[in-house]
Amino acid sequence: MSQFLQISDVTKTFETPRGPYPAIQHCTLSVGQGEFVTLIGHSGCGKSTLLSIVAGLTHPTTGGVILDGKEVTSPGPDRGMVFQQHALLPWLSAHDNVLLAVEEVFPSLSRKDQKDRVMHFLDMVGLIEAAQKYPAELSGGMCQRVGIARALAMRPKVLLLDEPFGALDALTRGHLQDEVLRIWQKFGQTVLMVTHDVDEAILLSDRIALMTNGPGATIGEVVRVDLPRPRNRRVIVGMPAYHDLKVRILEFLYERYELVS
């Protein structure tokens, strides 16, 4: 796989009243085209900061990010982002939230084609019937689906998922994980996800980047998930490879880099 997304030696230092705070240091990671890579670590370790740098929303202090041969300097629709708290605009219906993105990214399409594109992506996440509903009328899981539809409708080169299932109850989370897995398989979409859920990371990822604790967090280890696809959560849980992986990740997170709080 080519190095489609290259994060090179990224360091981010925040200026605080009590002096500079190094959030992340020397993070290097490459993601191949069509690959699903997850960043996992304790909360506050800076994994969301790293994702935000890839999105272009935060500027790295040193180092840089290259996507498909071009350096990331600002946010753009080629990096579709799904936020932890869905970030749908509450005054727009589900349909119009996605339409706003489609309008901006595909201004040359006719109005009808734009709307068709919106409905296509709402259909993909199973929300055709809720298209005219407003975020306040939708459940958390449904909002997150709209968020995913919005990000995918931008036709991003890479889909950035910032703990997209974190705010959901366990059952909804499971459904949505399966949905993302299905979409990823169908489109071969490159995905970079941030999570602190080990099972979620194993279920979805090709590779998992384990982050050490901050301050000065970095990517300590990258493990490959050699489980057959398509994956079914009930089947893979019984596999020895799954168990080994989980033990290895938990050891990293809880023994070598236990959260000091």
Add this chain to the structure above:
Amino acid sequence: MRSAIPIEKTPATSRARKTVVPAQPSVPPRRRQAPLGEIVLPLVGVALLVGVWAVVSQLAPFLPNPVQTVTKSWDLIRHPFFDRGPNNKGLGWQVLYSLGRVGLGFGLAIVVGIPAGLILGRSSVTRKMWDPVVQVLRPVSPLAWLPLGLATFQAATPAAVFTIFITALWPILLNTSAGVQQVPPAYLQVGRILQLSRRKMMTRILIPAALPHILSGLRVSLGVAWLVIVASEMLTGGVGIGFFVWDEWNNLSLEHIILAIAVIGLVGLGLDRLMLAAARRITNQPLG
């Protein structure tokens, strides 16, 4: 208006919804009691007020009692729009003149206040520059501006409009600025990812997100403007409900003043309800 429809918290809802339409109970029992709370109780309150007024008017000989008030101002109540020359017009005309001044001053305050608030909300440099000015001018009683208005415009009506403008400006400006500052960062990030132009960022994200704040600022402003118009007309004269009160004081017609107080209150209430209804319509959400 949209109503909040309770939805099951499962992702399968979208497919299953057709089947889960629970039968509504015909009429909820609480509905039947509503007229008592919404009509009878307010009437009891009004009756009590009139009762207290009747008692006080027995003790204070110059204060007209409720019956006197109605009989002596019956002509004004029956003919709100009579016109007997520039100094003798019906209460309806007086109110309309006052509303015209309020509308003009309030309109100017919107035209200046909302854009200024948007700029202040977006730029911390501008905010720091103007904050002391706003903080010093805001608590000044509106009527203190009236002499400056009179001196500047050399006429009563522009001076009154100017006073309304200055008064109505602050709540609009400060609420707009606060509203813009409180826009969730994630909404702005969405705008940045979509590479929205500066203008679209304003019209598609910032203004809609700050709209509830802006509208509640407008509502406060309109209320204060109506408070101030009466006082400023007392000082400037002409046709208007405030001047009417002053005029009737000079005629020692307390009955007409009491009627005017009721009218001022009812118009103020009407303005507030109108503003609230407009706000609800625009934002599609209850604002309290």
